[in-house]
Amino acid sequence: MPNPLEIPVTLAQGAVLPAYALPGDAGADLVVTEDVELAPHQRALVGTGVAVAIPEGYAGFVHPRSGLAHRLGLGMVNAPGTIDAGYRGEIKVNLVNTDPVTTIRLRRGDRVAQLVVQPVVQVVFAPVADLPASTRGTAGHGSTGGHGPDGPTTTTTEGQA
Ligand SMILES: O=c1ccn([C@H]2C[C@H](O)[C@@H](COP(=O)(O)OP(=O)(O)OP(=O)(O)O)O2)c(=O)[nH]1
Numbered sequence: 001m002p003n004p005l006e007i008p009v010t011l012a013q014g015a016v017l018p019a020y021a022l023p024g025d026a027g028a029d030l031v032v033t034e035d036v037e038l039a040p041h042q043r044a045l046v047g048t049g050v051a052v053a054i055p056e057g058y059a060g061f062v063h064p065r066s067g068l069a070h071r072l073g074l075g076m077v078n079a080p081g082t083i084d085a086g087y088r089g090e091i092k093v094n095l096v097n098t099d100p101v102t103t104i105r106l107r108r109g110d111r112v113a114q115l116v117v118q119p120v121v122q123v124v125f126a127p128v129a130d131l132p133a134s135t136r137g138t139a140g141h142g143s144t145g146g147h148g149p150d151g152p153t154t155t156t157t158e159g160q161a
């Protein structure tokens with residue numbers, strides 16, 4: 001695959017090109033084109049002003065930024081958001097404030113998410129009577145352990161005064 005892969009972009013007025021913060025970064029930062037205020041647990045679909053034509057055989061994935069997640073509790077409801085190759089509309093981010101107490105205030109131009117472009121394959125789903133055997137088989141959902149001898153530690157506020 002060509003590296004870098006060139007992707008046509010259109011920008012709404014005042015929008016900025018997605019940009020990699022550092023050489024070699026996987027995600028190109030996306031900004032919001034409007035001021036946004038998110039009360040605790042509130043969500044909002046916010047525009048980035050960016051539209052792209054991703055080539056077939058690739059897709060874009062919109063990921064949250066870890067710094068904002070860590071500092072403010074900013075998340076994305078559908079992380080990672082999928083940008084199909086055929087999509088020509090504005091890339092939007094489904095932001096959510098996961099903090100139970102503090103309102104998040106974002107300013108127009110803030111970098112709130114990042115676009116990762118990756119190769120993808122389309123497959124043919126072929127119905128069969130039995131699947132080929134494997135070491136894992138049907139085991140899942142913690143079957144390999146790793147939660148300590150007494151199982152996972154959980155805390156609950158239920159029943160507390
Ligand atoms: O975070 C996101 C996720 C999706 N999209 C756009 C691009 C994507 O190609 C389109 C459809 O997304 P998806 O397939 O995830 O949503 P859907 O609910 O299945 O909608 P559709 O029926 O249009 O496929 O919406 C965004 O702008 N941001």
Ligand SMILES: [Mg+2]
Pocket residue numbers: none
């Ligand atoms: Mg879809």
